[in-house]
Amino acid sequence: MPKSNLATSTIQISGPIPGPRAQSILDRRDATTVRGLYRSCPIVAASASGATVTDVDGNVFIDLAGGIGTLNAGHCPPEVTQAIHDQVDKLIHLSNIVGTYESMVQLNEKLHEIVPIRGPKKTLLCNSGVEAGENAVKIARYATGRQGIIVFEGAFHGRSLLGMTMTSKYALFKRGFGPFASEVYRVPFPYEYREKPSGMSTDDFCELRINDLKKALVAQIDPTSVAAVIIEPVQGEGGFIPAPPAYMRALRELTDQYGILLASDEVQTGFCRTGKMFAIEHTPGCGTQWDVDMVIMAKSIGSGLPIAAVTGKAEVMDKPHVGGLGSTFGGNPVACAGAVATIDYMRENNLADRANEIGAITLDYFRRWQAKHAAIGDVRCIGAMCALEFVTDRETKEPNSVLPPLIVEEAFQRGLIMIRAGLYGSCLRLLAPLVISDAQLHEAMQALESAIDAAVLRAKTA
Ligand SMILES: Cc1ncc(COP(=O)(O)O)c(C=O)c1O
Known part of the structure; x- marks a missing residue:
């Protein structure tokens, strides 16, 4: 899996994820927690700050789920x-x-x-x-x-x-x-x-x-x-x-x-x-x-x-x-x-204005990806409430609910925490903390682009 180990990058993944500590806690979760409680990705968090989450094995992720929209002010604002x-x-x-x-x-x-x-x-x-x-x-x-x-x-x-x-x-x-x-x-x-x-x-x-x-x-x-x-x-x-x-x-x-x-x-x-x-x-x-x-x-x-x-x-x-x-x-x-x-x-901190800036940067990426992938039917950013809607056919707009879970999986391997949405399960939604820096946002978008490319390829060859 691609690793993001650049000195300047926020995402830091060392070794396979989930790592050994995370896996043992995940096993205990599965043994004790009701099956009906879904989990989007296998992150096991130890701490978090701003737009990042550090897991129990020391890996650092960028959080694009924001606690399902709960962390607009970021993780643990001092x-x-x-x-x-x-x-x-x-x-x-x-x-x-x-x-x-x-x-x-x-x-x-x-x-x-x-x-x-x-x-x-x-x-x-x-x-x-x-x-x-x-x-x-x-x-x-x-x-x-x-x-x-x-x-x-x-x-x-x-x-x-x-x-x-x-x-x-x-x-x-x-x-x-x-x-x-x-x-x-x-x-x-x-x-x-x-x-x-x-x-x-x-x-x-x-x-x-x-x-x-x-x-x-x-x-x-x-x-x-x-x-x-x-x-x-x-x-x-x-x-x-x-x-x-x-x-x-x-x-x-x-x-x-x-x-x-x-x-x-x-x-x-x-x-x-x-x-x-x-x-x-x-x-x-x-x-x-x-x-x-x-x-x-x-x-x-x-x-x-x-x-x-x-x-x-x-x-x-x-x-x-x-x-x-x-x-x-x-x-x-x-x-x-x-x-x-x-x-x-x-x-x-004018987080409403920041939401608009995040939305503008994100939409730029979304539009480029839409030009590249026929499976991206629609892109939407209302401030920093950003979604990609996937289809199997742009004409009929048949919902594509296969790609979003694959992308969430691929994105996790690249250091992103993500969730899905949509009546048909055919959307990816981004709810990044509004304190995310421009550098972190660009890094997250590049990782997400690579995850989408990989998922599209996987879906084609499956
Ligand atoms: C629009 C809306 N209303 C209500 C709820 C329920 O909130 P809670 O999960 O805190 O009960 C949610 C949760 O996602 C929501 O998005």
């Missing part, structure tokens, strides 16, 4: 670890159902500065993305007195019973786990690459998809029974598919027309990933001329700590009765301190 250390020595837990500590209030205040919702806001802190999404549904149902929830094809909202119900991609996430929760309805997402008829404008395609939703409000559920529409402004698991601004505005108009709440699931898109603090801000006028009712957040909010939030319009958020919301750990002091420091770090 300002964040310091804040965690300071807090952990003073107070680890009280429960905000029992009492109050300042870090939870600070985090709420910080979120109210950055979440692009107009007017007074309120926040509920939670432990994970799926829990924040579930609470958004509870609040929407309580506030409207309606039960219906509308979600999208290709959506991912987590793995609890309700989260799984709202999630698409049946075979991987839902098979064998039913019955699912009731009153969840699904409509097509504006997936331009795969579903926009050729020659049709983006605006016309958005109208087509809005008409699908209008039809659902006749064929599936009455609009007066719908509490909320929950949308990922850029689908994450679905393959990094952006909803065009024209769709977002039309969706807001339609939901307003029927008194339906609109919630943006920014679990994967939030906190600078797409080149804005939140992906809804790509639609002009967000936060000034229009807004959503709730924003669901998790992942990069806390640099890897289990912390999540739902922030929304105060008049909606304050509807549920006292005692109706909460959890033992939600917004615990240590996680809150880490999240406050993370948000400060992101703002002070």
